[in-house]
Amino acid sequence: MRFIVTALIALAPLTASAESNPSDWPAVLDAAQGQTVYWNAWGGSTTTNDFIAWVGKRVSEDYGVTLEHVKLTDTGEAVSRVLAEKQAGQDTDGAIDMIWINGANFAAMKDAGLLYGPFAEDLPNWDFVDVEGKTVQTDFTVPTEGYESPWAMAQVVFMHDTRDLPDPLGSMDAILGWSTENPGRFTFPQPPDFLGTTFLKQALIDLTDEPEALAAPATDETYPQVTEPLWAFLEELTPTLWREGRAYPQTGPRQLQLIADEEIDLAISFSPGEATAAIANDQLPDTVRTFVLDRGTLGNASFVAIPYNSGATEGAMVVANFLLSPEAQLRAQDPDILGYGTVLSMNKLAPSEREAFDALDLGIATLPPAELGPALPEPHPSWAERIAADWVARYGSGR
Amino acid sequence: MAAADEVSRPRSGRLAWFPILTILLLLGPVCAGLAGTVAPAFGYLPAIGQTSFTMDPMLDLFAWTGIWRATFLSLGVGFLTTALSLLIVVLIVAGWSGTRVFAILQTVLSPLLSIPHAAAAFGLAFLIAPSGWIIRTVSPSLTGWDRPPDLLILQDPLGLSLAAGLIAKEVPFLLLMTLAALGQTGGHRSMKVAQTLGYGRISGWLKTVFPRVYRQIRLPIYVVLSYSMSVVDVAVILGPNLPPTLSVQIVRWMSDPDLSMRLVAAAAALWQALLVLGAILIWRLGERLVARLGHRAVVSGRRGRRDRVLRSTGVAFGGLAVVTIFTGLASLALWSFAGSWRFPDVSPDTLTFKSWMRHADSLAAASGQTALIAACSVLAALFLALGCLEAEHRYGLKLSSKALLILYLPILIPQTAFLPGLQTLMLGAGLSGGLLAVTLAHIVFVFPYVFLSLGDPYRSWDTRFAVVSSALGSSPDRTLWAIRLPMMLRPLLTALAVGFAVSVGQYLPTLLIGGGRVQTLTTEALALSSGGDRRAIGVYALLQTAAALLPFAAALALPAWVWRNRADLRHG
Numbered sequence: 001m002r003f004i005v006t007a008l009i010a011l012a013p014l015t016a017s018a019e020s021n022p023s024d025w026p027a028v029l030d031a032a033q034g035q036t037v038y039w040n041a042w043g044g045s046t047t048t049n050d051f052i053a054w055v056g057k058r059v060s061e062d063y064g065v066t067l068e069h070v071k072l073t074d075t076g077e078a079v080s081r082v083l084a085e086k087q088a089g090q091d092t093d094g095a096i097d098m099i100w101i102n103g104a105n106f107a108a109m110k111d112a113g114l115l116y117g118p119f120a121e122d123l124p125n126w127d128f129v130d131v132e133g134k135t136v137q138t139d140f141t142v143p144t145e146g147y148e149s150p151w152a153m154a155q156v157v158f159m160h161d162t163r164d165l166p167d168p169l170g171s172m173d174a175i176l177g178w179s180t181e182n183p184g185r186f187t188f189p190q191p192p193d194f195l196g197t198t199f200l201k202q203a204l205i206d207l208t209d210e211p212e213a214l215a216a217p218a219t220d221e222t223y224p225q226v227t228e229p230l231w232a233f234l235e236e237l238t239p240t241l242w243r244e245g246r247a248y249p250q251t252g253p254r255q256l257q258l259i260a261d262e263e264i265d266l267a268i269s270f271s272p273g274e275a276t277a278a279i280a281n282d283q284l285p286d287t288v289r290t291f292v293l294d295r296g297t298l299g300n301a302s303f304v305a306i307p308y309n310s311g312a313t314e315g316a317m318v319v320a321n322f323l324l325s326p327e328a329q330l331r332a333q334d335p336d337i338l339g340y341g342t343v344l345s346m347n348k349l350a351p352s353e354r355e356a357f358d359a360l361d362l363g364i365a366t367l368p369p370a371e372l373g374p375a376l377p378e379p380h381p382s383w384a385e386r387i388a389a390d391w392v393a394r395y396g397s398g399r
Numbered sequence: 400m401a402a403a404d405e406v407s408r409p410r411s412g413r414l415a416w417f418p419i420l421t422i423l424l425l426l427g428p429v430c431a432g433l434a435g436t437v438a439p440a441f442g443y444l445p446a447i448g449q450t451s452f453t454m455d456p457m458l459d460l461f462a463w464t465g466i467w468r469a470t471f472l473s474l475g476v477g478f479l480t481t482a483l484s485l486l487i488v489v490l491i492v493a494g495w496s497g498t499r500v501f502a503i504l505q506t507v508l509s510p511l512l513s514i515p516h517a518a519a520a521f522g523l524a525f526l527i528a529p530s531g532w533i534i535r536t537v538s539p540s541l542t543g544w545d546r547p548p549d550l551l552i553l554q555d556p557l558g559l560s561l562a563a564g565l566i567a568k569e570v571p572f573l574l575l576m577t578l579a580a581l582g583q584t585g586g587h588r589s590m591k592v593a594q595t596l597g598y599g600r601i602s603g604w605l606k607t608v609f610p611r612v613y614r615q616i617r618l619p620i621y622v623v624l625s626y627s628m629s630v631v632d633v634a635v636i637l638g639p640n641l642p643p644t645l646s647v648q649i650v651r652w653m654s655d656p657d658l659s660m661r662l663v664a665a666a667a668a669l670w671q672a673l674l675v676l677g678a679i680l681i682w683r684l685g686e687r688l689v690a691r692l693g694h695r696a697v698v699s700g701r702r703g704r705r706d707r708v709l710r711s712t713g714v715a716f717g718g719l720a721v722v723t724i725f726t727g728l729a730s731l732a733l734w735s736f737a738g739s740w741r742f743p744d745v746s747p748d749t750l751t752f753k754s755w756m757r758h759a760d761s762l763a764a765a766s767g768q769t770a771l772i773a774a775c776s777v778l779a780a781l782f783l784a785l786g787c788l789e790a791e792h793r794y795g796l797k798l799s800s801k802a803l804l805i806l807y808l809p810i811l812i813p814q815t816a817f818l819p820g821l822q823t824l825m826l827g828a829g830l831s832g833g834l835l836a837v838t839l840a841h842i843v844f845v846f847p848y849v850f851l852s853l854g855d856p857y858r859s860w861d862t863r864f865a866v867v868s869s870a871l872g873s874s875p876d877r878t879l880w881a882i883r884l885p886m887m888l889r890p891l892l893t894a895l896a897v898g899f900a901v902s903v904g905q906y907l908p909t910l911l912i913g914g915g916r917v918q919t920l921t922t923e924a925l926a927l928s929s930g931g932d933r934r935a936i937g938v939y940a941l942l943q944t945a946a947a948l949l950p951f952a953a954a955l956a957l958p959a960w961v962w963r964n965r966a967d968l969r970h971g
């Protein structure tokens with residue numbers, strides 16, 4: 001890991017001085033005026049794309065910031081781009097100003113000194129964020145340290161088509177039992193896809209006898225023992241999957257099309273409101289509902305981060321701050337639009353704003369907070385890395 | 400245009416620079432890109448602190464469990480696609496050229512050439528899936544299925560559906576290339592002699608015309624071989640994933656959050672390039688073998704008159720390609736207007752403009768970018784191609800077969816092998832992912848097609864017009880601008896249309912060189928495809944197709960209108 005240290009030393013002066021200081025917010029707003037922010041975010045979800053377009057309209061009206069949504073097929077593309085720019089010595093005005101990022105990519109970019117910051121906790125709207133109740137300061141157990149700003153809460157739910165699968169399944173063993181009786185009606189996105197890996201983690205947490213080991217990095221001693229029940233489970237489950245596990249959907253939303261096509265009846269989702277929004281868009285039949293496992297499901301936050309060489313750092317911070325505004329959070333939680341959970345604390349909001357959140361209809365297929373239950377913490381990223389790699393070796397390269 | 404000023408003061412030999420400039424323009428990016436691939440393949444990637452050369456990336460690549468499957472998949476799909484496409488084209492041309500059926504087939508196959516690969520693949524995917532249109536039309540009435548059968552049709556491990564999608568697109572390409580070659584070889588006279596001697600159509604054509612034609616279409620065949628071995632967008636849609644094809648895996652490694660995977664990606668890219676090279680060599684050996692067998696067949700003197708079945712087969716497969724692609728596009732059109740549409744319904748419950756409305760803004764922006772990049776790169780390519788051809792005409796600077804190979808290089812070498820390296824190079828040169836960089840990259844891929852499309856009509860122009868013109872006192876430039884180019888309106892527009900379609904269809908160059916900031920209809924369609932929302936895909940794929948097809952329609956209509964009073968030029 002010597003190169004990481006070298007990189008951090010090389011980059012330290014750049015990140016500290018080149019841009020406006022986020023604690024001097026009026027200066028940030030001044031500098032942001034007229035900037036164009038290229039937000040690299042996965043482009044596979046129509047509802048998210050529409051939401052980002054709306055954010056663009058709003059920040060342009062209020063702050064004179066132009067937002068361009070760069071639609072990625074994989075967030076890794078953005079990491080790749082920043083890396084290529086660094087390789088070519090382009091340390092200013094890079095192509096990417098903001099990335100919708102998740103645990104593994106964040107850890108890699110933070111390690112390699114590819115991120116601008118810290119900025120997140122200096123944003124004015126950080127005051128509303130629920131730092132006590134929600135995992136907004138760690139990302140897959142890695143401390144964010146202000147290098148990324150949260151904008152939505154996610155929690156694992158399972159979508160089921162009640163026409164063919166009327167009752168919720170309370171555990172991974174119940175899912176296995178149902179899939180054995182109804183072969184070919186369940187699948188999950190192919191790891192190392194983000195959601196597919198999440199399914200493996202969720203299964204691991206539900207099946208293992210030693211959940212407490214997951215908070216620490218996986219070691220050669222703990223790993224085989226803790227994950228043994230997972231592999232036993234997959235050995236039984238895989239032959240009962242859609243296409244007998246010889247093909248998998250490549251991403252989460254692909255599963256929506258499969259349910260609509262009557263190919264499967266059960267699918268995992270990382271957004272409690274996704275099913276409702278998809279029903280509103282005709283992407284899912286209105287017979288779809290959601291459930292969580294009895295022992296709880298994984299939850300985490302979605303973040304945005306700013307690359308070290310962004311030429312519109314201020315503009316990006318303005319967008320990140322807008323995403324934390326009650327207005328944007330309310331819209332994101334609207335089940336007909338996105339149905340993403342808010343990262344804000346209701347107690348920190350003005351009464352009128354709190355009422356607006358309370359007034360939101362949950363939507364036809366969204367569980368109320370009480371039924372959703374507490375979100376389980378993410379395992380250390382080393383677990384996800386190893387199980388995804390192991391899954392690819394066992395099931396992902398043909399047998 | 401700058402060229403117009405130069406016309407008035409001709410300097411001898413100034414056009415001689417065109418071929419050199421063009422070769423540099425084509426070779427430069429390819430060589431630089433390859434260098435940028437080879438270095439990390441052996442462990443050299445300073446950006447992540449790797450500055451010593453090792454074999455580790457290569458060892459890691461071959462330690463990947465999927466490597467041999469991915470390798471054989473790449474080879475299998477490549478050979479299958481190329482051999483079957485060639486076979487179908489040969490059966491069609493040999494069995495039917497000169498007939499009315501042939502004229503019809505040629506008319507309906509030509510537009511297929513310009514339909515973007517990704518759009519065709521999406522359409523095919525919805526047709527042949529177990530929950531697709533074909534099964535829906537017979538379910539549940541004939542099959543009794545109220546749920547789709549759990550069959551692995553799409554993304555099958557052998558890559559058969561991938562090969563099928565590619566064949567449907569490569570048959571039109573090879574057919575047009577063969578027709579161009581036929582024009583130069585004057586095969587129909589040989590055919591007459593062969594038929595007079597009692598040979599059947601196919602047997603006579605194979606024995607007298609094919610050897611001459613093959614020499615001309617050899618490079619296009621290698622392009623098909625290389626392309627089908629290394630294609631990314633079609634393979635993502637139709638190809639298997641356990642493991643994926645080598646090129647798809649390269650793109651995945653390139654975007655892995657673990658930055659050291661980029662070394663493995665480079666090693667795989669190098670391996671992909673070697674595989675293509677090896678496949679071409681094997682094909683070459685196959686050519687020798689076929690030539691020897693063919694020679695024996697010619698000597699045998701067998702007439703082969705009972706070829707009705709073979710002839711019908713050729714036409715059937717050609718027709719199948721047309722029907723498949725157009726039906727696929729029709730299904731996408733329907734999806735773009737679909738409300739709720741579940742299995743096993745053949746059509747949606749409701750029709751709505753919702754999908755078009757919600758994408759209207761980004762569609763407009765992406766269409767604008769697409770058109771701008773295509774227009775600029777095609778005009779630049781046309782300018783270079785005309786310069787080269789005119790230099791050839793004036794100074795006899797004819798391209799040798801080696802130079803022709805250079806022309807083909809950018810489309811012969813897999814894009815995954817040199818584009819990632821090129822990306823780094825362009826960044827280093829300060830050409831940071833803007834429209835200009837993408838346009839320059841597009842020229843590299845557009846130029847070969849424009850040049851090939853323009854070359855033959857340009858050379859077959861009757862030079863006696865030039866003699867008459869200079870006898871009347873015109874300079875060579877005046878002859879070019881006032882006589883030759885206007886007479887060549889039709890081939891010029893066709894070359895423009897071909898180039899436009901090529902530019903519209905470019906995915907990896909736009910994505911990698913543009914840094915994602917440059918969004919065309921193709922990059923947007925592929926980004927959406929990862930989410931599998933058929934309505935959104937339908938909207939983008941239709942517009943993408945329109946962007947490629949409209950210039951073709953214009954290339955047909957415009958000369959007919961301009962030359963409405965000049966009967967001899969209308970078909971020129």
